[in-house]
Each structure stands twice: as structure tokens, then as C-alpha cells.
Amino acid sequence: MEIYFLATVLFATASLVLAAGSDADIRRGLRILPLYLLVVARLLALILALTVYTPDRPGTVGGLGALEVFSVFCIAWALLETGRQGDESRSKLVAAGAGAAVLLSVLPLIPGWPVPWLIHSLAVAVFGPVVLSISLGTVHWETATPLLVIALSNFMALFGLVSLSWFVGLFAYALLVYAVHRRTINRARQIYAARQEAAESLAEEAVALGQEHQRWLEASKTIGDVSNFDYALDHIVRTMARFVQVDQAAMVVLDPRQEGVARLSTFYSPDRPVHFSVDDAVEFALDECPPLKTAIESRTQSMLYPQFDGLNKLYSLWYEERVGPTLVQPLSIHGQPVGALILGNPISRRAINEKDVRLCSALAGQIAAIVEYRRRYQALKHDFDALAAKIRQAAGNGDLPVSGPVPVLLASGDHPDEAEVYREILQAINDGVVMSDRLGRIRWVNRAAENILGFSAVELIGQPIARVYGAINSREPIEDLMVAFSRRNQPLPTFIETEERAIQGQLIPWRNVQREWQGIIAVFRDVTREVKVDQSRNDFIAALTRELRSPLTTIKGYSELILHGMMEQYTPEQLRVQQIIHSSAERMEHVLDNALKITVQNREQLLPRFEDVDVSRVVREALRGVSSLAELRELKLHSEVQADLPPVSADPRHLRRILDNLLSNACRFTPPGGQVTVRAWVSEERVGNSFVPRLQIAVADTGIGIPPSETKRIFDPFYKLSAPEVADEADGGMGMGLTVARELVQLHQGRIWVDSVPGKGSVFNVLLPITQKF
Numbered sequence: 001m002e003i004y005f006l007a008t009v010l011f012a013t014a015s016l017v018l019a020a021g022s023d024a025d026i027r028r029g030l031r032i033l034p035l036y037l038l039v040v041a042r043l044l045a046l047i048l049a050l051t052v053y054t055p056d057r058p059g060t061v062g063g064l065g066a067l068e069v070f071s072v073f074c075i076a077w078a079l080l081e082t083g084r085q086g087d088e089s090r091s092k093l094v095a096a097g098a099g100a101a102v103l104l105s106v107l108p109l110i111p112g113w114p115v116p117w118l119i120h121s122l123a124v125a126v127f128g129p130v131v132l133s134i135s136l137g138t139v140h141w142e143t144a145t146p147l148l149v150i151a152l153s154n155f156m157a158l159f160g161l162v163s164l165s166w167f168v169g170l171f172a173y174a175l176l177v178y179a180v181h182r183r184t185i186n187r188a189r190q191i192y193a194a195r196q197e198a199a200e201s202l203a204e205e206a207v208a209l210g211q212e213h214q215r216w217l218e219a220s221k222t223i224g225d226v227s228n229f230d231y232a233l234d235h236i237v238r239t240m241a242r243f244v245q246v247d248q249a250a251m252v253v254l255d256p257r258q259e260g261v262a263r264l265s266t267f268y269s270p271d272r273p274v275h276f277s278v279d280d281a282v283e284f285a286l287d288e289c290p291p292l293k294t295a296i297e298s299r300t301q302s303m304l305y306p307q308f309d310g311l312n313k314l315y316s317l318w319y320e321e322r323v324g325p326t327l328v329q330p331l332s333i334h335g336q337p338v339g340a341l342i343l344g345n346p347i348s349r350r351a352i353n354e355k356d357v358r359l360c361s362a363l364a365g366q367i368a369a370i371v372e373y374r375r376r377y378q379a380l381k382h383d384f385d386a387l388a389a390k391i392r393q394a395a396g397n398g399d400l401p402v403s404g405p406v407p408v409l410l411a412s413g414d415h416p417d418e419a420e421v422y423r424e425i426l427q428a429i430n431d432g433v434v435m436s437d438r439l440g441r442i443r444w445v446n447r448a449a450e451n452i453l454g455f456s457a458v459e460l461i462g463q464p465i466a467r468v469y470g471a472i473n474s475r476e477p478i479e480d481l482m483v484a485f486s487r488r489n490q491p492l493p494t495f496i497e498t499e500e501r502a503i504q505g506q507l508i509p510w511r512n513v514q515r516e517w518q519g520i521i522a523v524f525r526d527v528t529r530e531v532k533v534d535q536s537r538n539d540f541i542a543a544l545t546r547e548l549r550s551p552l553t554t555i556k557g558y559s560e561l562i563l564h565g566m567m568e569q570y571t572p573e574q575l576r577v578q579q580i581i582h583s584s585a586e587r588m589e590h591v592l593d594n595a596l597k598i599t600v601q602n603r604e605q606l607l608p609r610f611e612d613v614d615v616s617r618v619v620r621e622a623l624r625g626v627s628s629l630a631e632l633r634e635l636k637l638h639s640e641v642q643a644d645l646p647p648v649s650a651d652p653r654h655l656r657r658i659l660d661n662l663l664s665n666a667c668r669f670t671p672p673g674g675q676v677t678v679r680a681w682v683s684e685e686r687v688g689n690s691f692v693p694r695l696q697i698a699v700a701d702t703g704i705g706i707p708p709s710e711t712k713r714i715f716d717p718f719y720k721l722s723a724p725e726v727a728d729e730a731d732g733g734m735g736m737g738l739t740v741a742r743e744l745v746q747l748h749q750g751r752i753w754v755d756s757v758p759g760k761g762s763v764f765n766v767l768l769p770i771t772q773k774f
Contacts, residue, residue, distance in 0.1 A: 002046070002049055002050055004166040004170065004386055005042065005045050005046040005049050006046055007043075007170050007173070008046075008071075008169070008170065009039065009042040009043055009046055009173060009755055010075070011170070011173035011176065011177055012035065012038045012039045012042045012071075012173065012176075012542065013039055014177050015035050015038070015176055015177050015180040016032060016035040016036060016038075016039050016287065016394075018030045018177070018180050018181055018184055019183075019184065019422075020032050020035075020179050024039045030150075032429075033072070034074045034075075035078050035180070036073035037070075037074045037760070038071055038078065039695055041067050041070050041071045041074060042067075042071060042170050044059070044067055045067040045071070045619045046063055048063060049064065050639075055062055060554060063108075063109060064117075065105065065108040065118070066105050066107075066108045066109045066114070066117065068103055068117060068121050068547045069101075069105040069108065069117055069120045069121045069124060069189045070102075070146070071103065072101075072104040072121050072124045072125050073098070073101035073104075073124055073128075073574030074125065074148060075128075075150070075172075075176055075701065076101065076125075076128035076147055076641065078176070078180070078443050079143045079144075079147070079176075079179060079735065080143075081145065081217035082589055085307045086607075091770065092097065092341040095465055097127065097128070097493075098190075100127075101128070103126045104120040104124055104406065104667060105120070105124075106696075107743045108120060110259050113243065116158075118154050118157050118158050119158075119399070120148070120157070121142070121331040121342070122148075122151055122153050122154040122155065122515060125147045125148070125150040125154060126147075126148075126151050127685025128144075128147045129143070129144035129148060129597070131389070135456055142179055142182060142224070143179065145175055145179075145414075146172045146173075146175040146176045146179060146770065147172075149168060149171055149172035149175060150169060151164040151712060152168055153168040153169040153172060156168060157294070158327070158334045158395070161486070168264055181230065188679075193507075197330035197708070199555050199581060202551055202555060202560065203555050203581050206548060206551060206552055206555070207336055209548065210356070210548065211357055212359075212417055213544065215243070215355075215359065216359055216362050216363070218243075219239065219240075219243045219359060219363060220362075220363060220366060222235055222239050222243075223235070223239050223366060223367065223370070224366065225238075229286070232370055232373075232374045233251045233265050233266040233370075233371065233374065233679070234268070234697070235268070236266075236367055236370065237249040237250060237251050237253065237266050237268040237341070238268050238342070240341065240343060240363075241268050241269075241270075241343070241357065242341055243356075244352065244356040244360070245347055245356075246344060246345050246352065246539075247269060247270075247324070247344060247347040248267070248268065248269040248318070248343045248344050248346060248347075248452075249266060249267070249268045249269075249318065249341070249342065250266065250267045250268070250298075250317070250318060250339045250341075250342040251264075251265050251266045251267075251340075251341055251342070251371075251500055252264055252265065252317075252339050252341075253265045253294065253339040253340065253371060253375070253522060253603070254296070254337060254338055254339050255283070255315065255316070256375065256391060260285055260286050260287065261283060261285055261286070262283075262284060262285075262286055262292075262296075262339070262646075263283050263284075264280065264282040264283075264284070264317045264318060265339075267318040271274055272321060276713050282317055282318075282541065285318060288313060289310060289314050289317070290309070290310040290311050290313075290330065291304055291308060291309075291310045291311060291314060292314055292328060292340060292342075292718075294339060295328040295329075295330050296330050296337045296339070296340050296663070297337070298330075298332045299332050299337060299355065300330065301328070301329055301330065301361055302325055302328040303326070303327040303328075303352065303636075304325070304327075304328065305325055305326075305355070305432075306323045306324060306325070306349070310324060311323045314342070315346060320346055320490075321345075321484055322346035322347065323346050324344055324345040324346035324348070324349040324350075325344065325345050325348070325350065325351045325352055326342065326343070326344035326345075326346075326351065327342070327343045327344075327352045327356070327360060328340055328341075328342055329341040329343070329361065329364050329367075330364070330365075330373055331364055331368035331374050332368055333368050333369065338368050338371050338372050338375070339368075339371055341355075341360065341364070343360065344370065345594075350528040363475055363540040369529075369533070377618075378428075380429075380430065380633060381430070392422075413734045414645070421704065423444075426446050427446050427447055429446070429448060430448050431444070431447045431448055431523055431524065431525045432451075432452045432453065432466050432505070432523070432524045432525065432526075433447065433448070433449055433520070433521070433522070433523055434446075434449050434460070434465070434521070434522040435510070435519060435520075435521050435522075436465040436510075436519040436522075437518070437519045437523075438517055438518055438519050439462055439519075440465045440466070440519070440520070441462055441464060441465070442460050442463050442465055442468065443519070444461070445460050447459060448525075449468075449522075450504060451526075452526045453468065465519075465520055465522070468522055468593055469507070469522070470495075485674055491508040492611075492612075493505075493506050493520075493609070493610030493611060493649060494506060494507060494524065495609040495610075496533065500528075501526060501528040502526070502527050502528045502530075502531040502610075503524050503525070503526055503527065503528075504524065504527050504574065505522060505523055505524025505525065506522075506523050507520055507522050508520070508521040508522075508523065508525070525596075533604075553643065555581060569614070586676055593624075593703065608647050609651050610650060610651055611649070611650075611651070611652065612647035612649060613647060613648050613649070613650045613651075613652045613655060614640045614686050615647075615648055615655070615680050615695065615697075616645060618652060618655050618679070619639055619641055619680055620639070620658065620696075621656065622641060622656055622659035622663055622678070623678065625639050625660060626660070626662075626663040626664055626667060626676075629664060629667045629668075630667050630676065633667055633668075633670070633672055634672035634673060635670055635672070635673075635674050635675065635676055635712060636674070636675040636676070637675075637676055637677075637678075638675060638676070638677040638678070639678045639679075640677065640678070640679045640680075641678075641680045641681075642680060642681040642682060645680060645681070645682065645684070646694075648695050648713075648768065648770055649769070649770065649771045650748055650768060651747075651748070654744045654748065657741070657744055658676070658741045658744050658745060659697070659699070659739065660740065661709040661737040661740055662699040662737075662738075662764050663676065663678070663699060664737065665737050665738060665764075666699055666700075666701035666703065666762070666764075667701075669701065669702045669703040669706075669762075670702055670703035671703065671704070671763070673740060674701065674702040674703060674761075675701070675702050676699070676700070676703075677698075677700045678697070678698070678704075679696075679697070679698045679700070680695065680696070680697045680698075681695075681696055682694070682695060682696070682770070683695075683696040683767070693770050694750075694767050694768060694769060694770065695766070695767070695768045695769075695770055696766070696767050697764050697765070698763055698764070698766075699763070699764045700761065700762070701761045701763075702760070702761040703761050704758070704759065705756045705757050705758035705759050705760055705761055705762055706754060706756040706758065706762055707758055711754050711756060713739055714754060715738045715739055715742045715752070716739065717743075731755075738764075741766075744770070746770050748769070749768075749769055750766060750768040750769065751767050752765065752766050755766050
């Protein structure tokens with residue numbers, strides 16, 4: 001008997017360990033409670049059997065019997081947890097059965113209780129499966145079998161087959177261990193299936209979000225590629241119509257001179273190509289179009305449907321009789337409305353989906369900035385046209401010379417009328433202009449300079465030019481500047497960035513017609529908004545990329561573990577699904593890498609900060625930076641820099657980035673034993689009838705070369721060579737290095753090209769101006 005009790009303790013403990021170690025459900029405590037009570041009951045029974053139990057003592061027999069009946073109840077309770085919960089009536093039935101079982105466990109403890117405990121245990125074992133089946137709505141033989149075997153054991157004991165009943169009882173406990181194990185496996189599978197479904201859903205959402213983000217980047221870049229402000233609005237509506245795929249698109253711009261008046265500045269429809277110029281834009285009162293007025297004044301994106309009152313008035317602006325689902329995206333700058341973008345489907349009557357709505361909302365700030373800059377451009381153009389007309393009229397009357405140094409006219413009193421005209425021109429521009437005399441004292445300041453510097457002309461005139469210089473540059477001391485200007489006639493680019501603002505400009509040495517030193521002219525502009533907009537965009541992209549990388553890493557890590565067989569076995573269909581998840585995660589990772597590359601590229605396009613650069617030093621630093629890669633690939637590095645190479649006006653960060661990209665590209669595409677050479681010299685480029693000195697840099701390699709058909713596309717974003725040997729040489733590059741190099745060269749008013757012979761190598765040439773024009 002003691003062996004029987006000891007074996008039941010071991011079986012009960014095994015069941016408890018299986019349930020406690022594998023059950024990840026939040027209700028794990030309630031699930032393992034009956035098994036915990038079962039272990040306690042079996043331990044008490046073992047202790048009772050080993051210490052005080054004797055068959056002739058009714059008290060010990062009753063106590064042992066009560067523990068046996070309670071153990072059967074605990075087994076039924078534990079098995080109940082394998083199924084689902086029933087409705088309210090079934091739950092009440094389960095509660096009633098549990099109460100009856102507890103009562104039958106207590107009754108054998110009553111002295112002189114006439115019913116043997118085996119009858120109680122038999123009742124719990126027989127009616128337990130019935131209660132379980134009713135509560136679950138179906139028969140679970142896996143759940144009912146341990147209780148039925150216990151009932152058989154009790155029958156045997158009642159008929160005197162005590163030893164055989166113990167053996168059968170131990171078999172029932174073994175079945176309990178098996179049932180708990182099966183329950184653990186089933187629950188683990190359910191949890192894994194739920195997590196797998198969640199991972200697939202997360203992967204799909206991540207891919208969809210990445211695609212939407214990539215679409216936003218493409219649309220933003222396309223909208224930003226405005227080469228002519230005269231056609232900026234037309235370019236915007238065409239771009240948005242193409243990306244959102246709507247039937248018609250229009251742009252409404254508020255008139256800053258008349259409150260409540262707007263203009264339909266441009267309209268686009270594939271079947272009705274119409275272009276509005278500034279002169280023929282349709283002018284109307286906002287009160288005539290209530291839905292448009294509401295959206296603009298509330299600065300809230302509005303989705304309008306055909307039954308919306310007043311929608312027909314909106315479409316009548318461009319003589320459209322049909323109406324359809326319409327999106328009105330208000331445009332505002334610093335909380336001030338400037339207009340609205342209108343996208344509609346009056347022909348297809350197709351609803352505009354949520355992705356397109358979010359795209360319009362994300363691009364609204366950029367579009368509003370372009371609209372505002374275009375308005376300022378048109379106003380400035382109008383003012384310049386008026387001034388030009390005045391100058392032409394004065395020149396036609398013989399009162400004004402059409403040539404001559406502007407600073408001399410401004411500074412001298414020999415031509416007061418001419419000087420006044422030129423002062424009006426300089427007062428009208430948005431760039432700040434400050435002029436000093438040969439002693440370094442400020443002689444003249446325009447209104448834009450007053451606004452940018454925060455000082456009035458009265459405060460600045462007569463002050464040292466160093467006061468202005470300190471506000472627009474932070475690199476070179478003013479004393480060094482004066483010495484340098486006394487020896488050369490080249491402008492000096494300047495840039496300064498503080499927490500409040502960023503200013504870019506240029507200092508120009510002022511000499512008269514006899515080349516005598518007269519002073520310094522400072523020309524500068526406030527670029528704070530451009531800097532902040534670019535930084536905000538880059539911060540947003542970087543933050544979004546970081547947020548997406550965390551779940552993506554988890555998805556990819558688990559899928560790789562499964563695909564490499566480091567987790568339990570899966571069916572071929574499950575492995576196929578995991579392969580899809582892994583492939584989707586890799587594609588999403590490529591999207592994030594592309595977004596980061598574009599972010600870096602756009603950041604480099606921010607503003608070149610020109611200064612005099614020692615090219616030989618930059619070449620040496622670039623060669624040191626790529627030396628480890630060259631050593632790894634067993635390549636020789638060589639440089640040939642002209643000895644008397646003059647300083648070049650360039651951004652040193654940009655020049656270093658150009659060399660880094662070209663050198664790393666050459667190393668990656670050159671087989672072991674090859675050579676990479678950097679050359680730098682001053683060459684002359686023909687411009688019209690004269691030759692202009694240029695800095696030429698060449699990066700030559702002895703690599704695989706580039707086919708002639710691909711030399712023009714090699715600078716395109718994300719483009720890779722199609723040659724089969726490239727896969728072994730490129731080391732998984734993203735195809736952005738040459739694109740970034742080209743963009744940086746163009747920012748320096750230079751050009752880049754490649755000469756290549758397949759199988760022999762390539763030479764990438766960069767041609768940059770020695771000095772930069774402001």
C-alpha cells in the first residue's frame with residue numbers, strides 16, 4: 001500500500017511540473033491549483049499510511065478515505081481545465097458538481113459514517129465525466145478516461161480485489177500525466193499559432209507601412225523637383241493626380257491682398273488638359289463655395305461625397321457638371337491658411353482610400369511651403385519687372401548708364417539719380433547686403449540685412465565690419481580675412497548655424513576699376529526654415545526607421561530559427577509560411593535601408609558650407625579611411641596630386657564624402673591584386689571663347705569595368721550592374737554611393753562622369769570650380 005501511495009505522489013508531482021513549466025496562460029495559477037492540491041492530498045495520504053494508519057482504527061480509515069475521494073475530485077477539476085468554458089447554465093452545473101464532490105470528500109471524516117468511502121470515490125469518478133461532458137457540450141474521452149479507470153479501480157476494491165485495484169489506480173494516474181501532457185502540447189500549439197498569426201499580421205503591416213512610407217518619399221521628392229516656380233502649382237496637381245489616381249485635381253490659392261477671396265490657380269484632368277497662368281486664374285469669393293471655405297478656415301481635411309450640399313459649386317469653378325467623392329486638403333503656413341488642394345473623382349465616382357488621404361495629409365506642409373514661396377516669387381518678380389521698366393525708361397531717356405560697377409554708384413555722389421535707382425533695387429531683394437569702406441567701417445545696409453541681423457541701419461552704419469562678420473560666419477577670424485582679401489579677388493563663402501537661426505552668405509572683395517582696394521561687400525540670406533524643414537524630415541524618417549526595426553528584427557530572428565531547424569519540427573506548409581514571413585521581413589529591411597540612404601542623401605543636399613579646402617589633405621584622409629578595405633581585398637592604393645594645387649572653394653565634408661564613395665566603390669569592384677589610384681590636378685575647361693581653370697579629380701581602378709550600355713545609368717539611385725560577376729564583387733551594396741556623389745558634385749556646380757573599358761577598369765572623373773559663384 002505504501003508503494004501505491006508513493007507512486008501516486010510521483011505521478012501527481014509529474015503532472016504538476018508539466019502544467020507549471022509549460023503553461024504560459026495568464027490564468028496559470030488557477031489551472032495548476034487542482035494539481036497542487038492533488039499533490040498535497042497524496043502526500044498527506046502517504047504520511048498517514050506510513051505513520052498512524054491501521055485497518056482496525058475507523059478514524060484513520062475515514063481520513064485516508066476522505067483524502068482518496070478528494071484526490072478524485074482534484075483529478076476531475078484538473079481535467080475540466082482542458083476544455084472550454086460553457087454557458088451560464090453549464091457553469092452552474094459544474095459548480096454544483098464541485099460542491100457535491102467536496103461534500104462527499106468530507107463525509108467519510110464523520111465518526112460512524114455508514115457509507116464506505118469507496119462508494120463516495122466511485123460516485124465522483126462516475127459522475128465526474130458526465131458533468132464534464134455536459135459542461136463542455138461534447139464527450140472528451142481523453143478527459144474522461146482517467147476518471148473512468150479510477151471508477152473501475154473502486155469497483156475492484158469493493159469486490160475484494162485490492163491489489164489489482166491499486167495497479168489499476170496507478171494506471172489512472174499515469175493517464176492523468178498523459179492528459180496533462182497533451183493539454184500542455186495543445187495549449188503550446190494554440191499559443192504558437194496565435195503568435196504566428198500575429199507575426200504574419202505584423203509582417204504584413206510592416207511591409208504595407210514601408211511601402212506607404214516609400215510612396216510618400218517618392219511623392220515628396222517628385223513634388224520637390226520644381227525647376228520653374230511659374231509652373232510649380234501645375235507640377236503639384238499633376239503629381240498628386242498621378243500618385244492618388246484621381247480623375248481631376250485643382251489648386252486654390254488665397255489672395256493675400258483681399259480677405260475672403262481665392263483663385264483657382266491650376267486644374268488638371270487627363271481628359272481635359274488645361275493650364276492656368278497667373279493672369280487667367282479664376283477668382284471667386286470663398287462665401288460662394290461653403291465646403292471649401294469650411295475646410296480652409298478650420299484647417300481640417302474634408303472628405304466630401306456627391307450628396308454634400310454645395311459640392312456642385314466647387315466643381316463649377318472649372319466648368320465640371322459632374323460631382324463625385326472629393327478630398328479637400330487645406331494648406332497652411334505657421335497656422336495661416338494659404339489655399340487648398342482639391343482631388344476628386346466625378347467621372348469614376350470612386351472613393352478616395354485612407355492611404356491616399358494620409359498621403360495628402362503628410363505632403364500638405366511641403367505643398368503649402370511651395371505655394372507660399374511661389375507667391376513670394378511672383379511678388380518679387382513683379383517688383384523686379386517694375387524696377388527694370390523704370391531703369392529701361394531712364395536709360396532710354398539718356399539719364400542712366402546701363403553699365404558700371406554698382407558699388408561705386410552706391411558709394412559715390414557723382415551720380416545721385418543712378419545711385420538711388422540701384423539702392424531701390426538692392427532694397428527690394430530678400431538677401432541681406434552690407435557694404436564697408438577700405439577702413440572696414442560699414443557704409444550701407446539694406447532692409448533685408450536689418451531683418452536678418454536684428455539691428456537697424458542706424459545701429460550698424462559706422463560700426464566695424466567685424467560686427468556683421470561675426471553674425472554670419474564662425475570659421476575664420478576677421479583679421480585673417482582682411483589679410484587674405486588684400487591679396488586675392490575671390491569671394492569667401494560663409495555659414496553659421498545657431499539654435500535660433502542659420503545664415504548662409506558670401507563676402508566679396510570690393511575693388512574699383514583700377515583694382516584698388518575699396519572695402520568688403522557682404523551678401524547673405526536667412527536659411528533657418530530650410531534647415532529646420534530638412535532636419536524635421538530627417539528626424540521623422542530616422543525615428544520611423546528605428547521603430548520599425550525592433551519588431552522586424554524579432555520577426556526575422558524567429559523565422560530564421562524556424563527555417564534552420566532550431567525549434568520543433570514543422571510541416572512543409574508551415575515552413576513555406578515561415579519562408580514567406582522571412583522573405584517579407586528581408587524586403588522590409590531593404591525598404592528601411594533605402595529610406596535611410598535617401599535620408600542621408602537629402603541631408604547632404606541641405607546646404608553646402610563653402611570654405612577654402614586643401615585638396616591634398618582631403619585626398620590623404622580619404623585614402624587612410626579606405627586603407628582597411630583595400631588591405632582586406634589585397635589592393636594597392638596610390639595617389640598623384642599636383643604639387644602646387646591651389647585651395648578650392650568647397651564643402652570639405654561633401655568633398656570627403658565624394659572621395660569616400662568613389663574609393664569604396666572602386667575597391668569593391670576591383671579583384672585582389674589590383675590597384676586604385678587617385679589623381680588631382682588643375683585642368684582648363686572651355687567656356688565660350690575662353691578657358692576656365694577647374695579642379696579635376698580622377699579615381700581609377702583595375703576592376704571589372706562597366707559595359708557602355710550602363711555607364712549613363714550607373715549614377716541612378718539603387719541601380720546595380722547586371723553583370724554576373726558583380727554579385728561576387730559588390731558585397732551587397734545598395735546602389736546609392738554614386739548617386740550621392742553625383743548629387744554632391746552638382747551642389748558644387750560641377751559634373752561627374754565615368755570612362756570605362758569592360759575587363760580593364762574604370763575612371764570616375766569629377767570636375768569642380770576653383771571658386772564658387774554666389
